[in-house]
Amino acid sequence: MKKIFSFPKSLKKVPNHYCPGCGHGIVHRLITEVIDELNIREKIIAVAPVGCAVIAYDYWDFDCSEAAHGRALAVATGIKRVQPEKIVFTYQGDGDLAAIGIAETLYAANRGENLTTIFINNAVYGMTGGQMAPTTVLKQKTTTTPLGRGSNNEGPPLKVSEILAGLDGVCFVERNAVCSPAQVLKTKKAIKKAFENQLEGKGFSLVEVLSMCPTCWGKSSEEAVKWVEEEMVKSFPLGRIKG
Amino acid sequence: MAQIKINKELCKGCGLCVMYCPKGIIRRSNKLNKKGYMYVEFKKQKGIDCVGCTFCAVMCPESAIEVFKQ
Amino acid sequence: MNEKKKLSSGNEAIVHAAIYAGCKFYAGYPITPQNEIPALMSRHLGSIGGVFIQAESELAAINMVFGASAAGARAMTTSSSPGISLKQEGISYIAGAELPAVIVNMVRGGPGLGNIAPSQSDYFQATKGGGHGDYRLIVLSPASVQETFDLTVKAFDLADKYRNPVMILGDGLLAQMIEQFILPKQNRKITNQKKTWALTGAKNRSPNIIRTLFLKEGALEEHNLMLQNKYRLIEKNEISFEQYLTKDADILLVAYGTMARIVKGAVDSLRSQGIKAGLFRPISLWPFPSQALKAAANDKQKLLVVEMSYGQMLEDVKLSVAGNVSVEFLGRAGGGVPREEAIIEKVKTL
Numbered sequence: 001m002k003k004i005f006s007f008p009k010s011l012k013k014v015p016n017h018y019c020p021g022c023g024h025g026i027v028h029r030l031i032t033e034v035i036d037e038l039n040i041r042e043k044i045i046a047v048a049p050v051g052c053a054v055i056a057y058d059y060w061d062f063d064c065s066e067a068a069h070g071r072a073l074a075v076a077t078g079i080k081r082v083q084p085e086k087i088v089f090t091y092q093g094d095g096d097l098a099a100i101g102i103a104e105t106l107y108a109a110n111r112g113e114n115l116t117t118i119f120i121n122n123a124v125y126g127m128t129g130g131q132m133a134p135t136t137v138l139k140q141k142t143t144t145t146p147l148g149r150g151s152n153n154e155g156p157p158l159k160v161s162e163i164l165a166g167l168d169g170v171c172f173v174e175r176n177a178v179c180s181p182a183q184v185l186k187t188k189k190a191i192k193k194a195f196e197n198q199l200e201g202k203g204f205s206l207v208e209v210l211s212m213c214p215t216c217w218g219k220s221s222e223e224a225v226k227w228v229e230e231e232m233v234k235s236f237p238l239g240r241i242k243g
Numbered sequence: 244m245a246q247i248k249i250n251k252e253l254c255k256g257c258g259l260c261v262m263y264c265p266k267g268i269i270r271r272s273n274k275l276n277k278k279g280y281m282y283v284e285f286k287k288q289k290g291i292d293c294v295g296c297t298f299c300a301v302m303c304p305e306s307a308i309e310v311f312k313q
Numbered sequence: 314m315n316e317k318k319k320l321s322s323g324n325e326a327i328v329h330a331a332i333y334a335g336c337k338f339y340a341g342y343p344i345t346p347q348n349e350i351p352a353l354m355s356r357h358l359g360s361i362g363g364v365f366i367q368a369e370s371e372l373a374a375i376n377m378v379f380g381a382s383a384a385g386a387r388a389m390t391t392s393s394s395p396g397i398s399l400k401q402e403g404i405s406y407i408a409g410a411e412l413p414a415v416i417v418n419m420v421r422g423g424p425g426l427g428n429i430a431p432s433q434s435d436y437f438q439a440t441k442g443g444g445h446g447d448y449r450l451i452v453l454s455p456a457s458v459q460e461t462f463d464l465t466v467k468a469f470d471l472a473d474k475y476r477n478p479v480m481i482l483g484d485g486l487l488a489q490m491i492e493q494f495i496l497p498k499q500n501r502k503i504t505n506q507k508k509t510w511a512l513t514g515a516k517n518r519s520p521n522i523i524r525t526l527f528l529k530e531g532a533l534e535e536h537n538l539m540l541q542n543k544y545r546l547i548e549k550n551e552i553s554f555e556q557y558l559t560k561d562a563d564i565l566l567v568a569y570g571t572m573a574r575i576v577k578g579a580v581d582s583l584r585s586q587g588i589k590a591g592l593f594r595p596i597s598l599w600p601f602p603s604q605a606l607k608a609a610a611n612d613k614q615k616l617l618v619v620e621m622s623y624g625q626m627l628e629d630v631k632l633s634v635a636g637n638v639s640v641e642f643l644g645r646a647g648g649g650v651p652r653e654e655a656i657i658e659k660v661k662t663l
Contacts, residue, residue: 001246005300005310015278018304021257025304042516045384057522063512065383065523068406071376074368078380078388079512081364082338086384086514104376107369181263181298214257221257 008032010041010061017055021221023178023211024053027120030178030188031091032060034195043087045079047072051093052126070101073108076115087198089116095125098134098160105160112169112203116194119160119206122213123232130216134158137235142216157235161208165242171203172243175236177210179228183238197243205243210236245295245312247285253307254282260299260308266291269299317496323461323487324349327417328357329496330465331389335503336415337363338381338388340374344396345429346485347419351391371396375403375416382412383523385511387469387503391417393485394435395426397443404478405444409525411540413472415465416450417481419488422648430648431485433572436625439482440599447537449544451479451551452598454570458492464596473506475547482598484621486571486650544600552605553596558584559609562591564660565638567606567630568619569595572651576619579656590660598626603633610634615663619651620644 007013010032018024035041044062048054050069057064067075072090080088090097097105097119108115124142125131131144135157139148149157165173172194176187187209194205210232212224219227247269254276261269261283268291272284287293295312321329327350331339339354351367358365364381368374374390381388392400397418407414420435422428439452451471455461461483468479512521527533557577559565564583568576573594583590593609595602610616616638618627624642631640643659645651 001244001311001313003309004245004295004312005297005308007306007309011306015253016305020255020280020304021259022304025306026302029304029306043514045512045514047380054526055528057520057524061520062515063521065380065512066406066410066525067379068376068402071372071379071403074373074376075380075383077366077373078338078340078377078382079384080380081366081377082381082384082386083513103369104373107373181296181301184301221259222262225259225262 008036010035012059012061014059016059018052019215021212021214021224023122023209024120026178026184027118027187027209027211028056028059030184030191031118033188034192035062037192038195038199040087040195043085045083045086045088047076047079047088047090049090049092049096051096053091053093053120054127056091070096070099071104072096072101073104073113073115073117077108077113080113080115084114087195089118089195091118092120093126094121094123094133094135098158106164109164109204109206110167110169114198114201115204116198117204117206118191119208120211121208121236122211124213124216126213126216137232159236161206161241164206169204170206170242172197172205173241175208175210175238175241177228177233177238179210179212179225245293245310247293247299248309248311249283249285250307251276251282252278253305254280255305256281256283257304258283259302259304263298263302265296265298266293268293316498318493319496320491320493321458322349322489322491323458323483324419324489325353326458326462326494327391327465327481328353330462331415331469332357332361333497333499333501334466334469335387336389336469337386338378339363339390340366340368340377341390341392342368342371342374342396344393346421346488347391347393347417350417371399372402375400378414379403379407379410379412382407382414383410383512385508385513387413387473389415389417391419393419393421394423397435397438401444404450405446405448406525407478408448408450409446410523411476412478412523413476414478415468415472415481416478417483420482420484422646428648429485431571431621431650432646432648433484433570433621434625434646435482436598436622439480440601448540449599451475451477451547452482453479454482454596454598455487456570456573456594458490459494461487462494462496471551475543477543477547482570484571548600551597552600552602554602554605555594555596556609557592557594559591559593561589563589563614564617564663565591565593565610565613566617566619566656567593569598569626572619572621575651575653576656579653579660582653582657583660588660595626601629601633603629606630606633610638613638616640617660617663618642619656621650622646
């Protein structure tokens with residue numbers, strides 16, 4: 001028999017620390033699959049966020065830097081400008097990229113930095129235990145919105161992809177999800193495109209990935225994927241936004 | 244004819260593979276792995292073959308599934 | 314190219330020094346009184362294959378420096394007090410990740426937005442931490458434009474040598490005053506450029522990771538102890554100071570930076586009036602020249618610390634002499650600069 005689906009070379013064969021049913025593991029794998037397929041592992045410099053994926057470098061088998069909360073794209077800018085021939089990407093959650101780091105995100109994108117950003121949107125702060133995120137949807141209950149996010153009090157969720165797509169420096173924005181095999185494969189395709197754009201020097205590429213956080217949502221894995229498919233996409237419609 | 248190989252020590256029993264297996268031949272087991280998770284098992288049933296669609300592996304957050312096809 | 318005499322401000326000297334020292338990356342955000350630095354860096358860095366970025370904030374600037382340094386470049390950011398406060402997060406991370414970087418603070422009056430007059434009120438922030446965690450910056454304090462050039466070049470070398478951030482602690486006066494200095498001939502050989510730890514892509518080696526997070530039990534303590542060992546080594550090797558007419562002095566004045574320039578004038582005046590005064594000037598503020606100061610103060614009647622603050626270095630002076638000599642203080646801040654006459658008058662009352 002021929003192996004038709006195998007463990008990616010750029011992914012370390014170690015158990016990860018994510019909760020059962022968490023989407024991070026899927027996206028970690030997709031990134032390494034793409035890096036293997038493009039044969040760019042030796043040129044990769046990744047920037048890990050602060051959030052659940054803070055130790056992503058324990059799972060990826062390539063060079064990686066930590067960044068302070070929200071500053072991943074400033075760090076990535078420094079790296080890429082010094083080594084423009086390397087392939088630099090950031091992996092950031094919604095709190096990191098869209099709340100505390102929104103200025104760094106907006107300006108790296110607007111400068112058209114030739115970078116790839118993978119943005120994990122799970123509508124909640126996972127690592128700190130389930131507080132409201134910038135992308136928490138209206139009426140969603142979190143530990144800091146016990147009555148549900150309100151449009152008056154907290155304001156509606158921030159649609160980062162749509163905002164960034166409006167900037168001239170940004171060449172590619174696509175929102176995907178990892179809630180079903182079909183969506184996972186679409187996500188992989190978008191991630192590949194985002195890396196190819198950097199290889200071709202096209203500028204800033206963003207792939208937003210709607211991802212499951214069963215633990216902080218208080219749902220089973222099955223309920224969590226359904227919630228992405230049925231509820232989350234209402235606030236965050238899937239598909240190509242730019243490029 | 245196809246089959247899958249599950250690394251039970253990486254499995255956390257989230258069940259996404261079970262949910263998306265079109266043939267219903269991946270099941271939750273009652274057994275615990277070293278980390279204390281109830282891992283999933285590939286249970287071939289009479290007359291139902293794995294088609295090698297890879298949905299289980301595609302959905303697996305632990306990269307615990309490899310797929311083989313003839 | 315032979316050495317050149319140049320007439321320039323402290324700010325300009327920083328730029329000349331950075332380029333001479335092989336700085337290849339600068340990120341900063343405008344703030345008075347250091348704006349000439351980013352302006353000149355933007356003009357010159359590109360022509361030598363370097364990168365200049367005007368960042369969207371001080372936070373972004375210091376983190377760009379983090380990235381550039383992680384990627385192996387000699388990197389610098391400059392600012393003034395309120396901006397340096399904003400950079401503290403990144404400085405703590407740079408120290409924790411053991412990245413070399415040069416940070417210039419042309420100190421202005423505080424607290425808060427304060428004013429743009431010279432001040433030395435950021436001494437605590439510079440030498441005691443500023444950001445979170447048990448870390449140290451090497452802090453160098455120039456008193457002239459020539460020394461600004463020399464110490465900035467040295468700062469890049471020390472940063473690489475120890476994989477540690479180095480701060481040049483100047484002030485608004487030093488930033489703006491124009492003096493002659495000697496620009497050495499170019500083509501300087503830069504040492505410590507083999508950075509095997511830098512992020513360059515994991516080709517023919519295992520991956521390099523730049524991190525400050527250590528979650529495994531005992532790992533962070535071990536990391537801290539390693540940092541502490543490094544700091545002890547720096548304390549052993551990198552103390553610098555100047556003594557001016559201290560040997561036979563009865564009164565020892567202690568001042569650093571531009572304040573020491575004014576104190577030097579006061580010492581000369583006092584000497585001409587028959588009062589034996591001398592000046593001890595710490596150049597490295599961290600590591601602080603405690604032993605040397607203790608030795609210099611040993612046979613003195615009194616010490617007078619003069620600062621453009623309400624007594625920050627004063628505490629290190631007191632710790633150094635440990636009660637052996639009585640320590641007096643003269644200081645002004647918020648834009649106030651102790652005048653030569655006031656220093657002379659104060660000495661006469663001792």
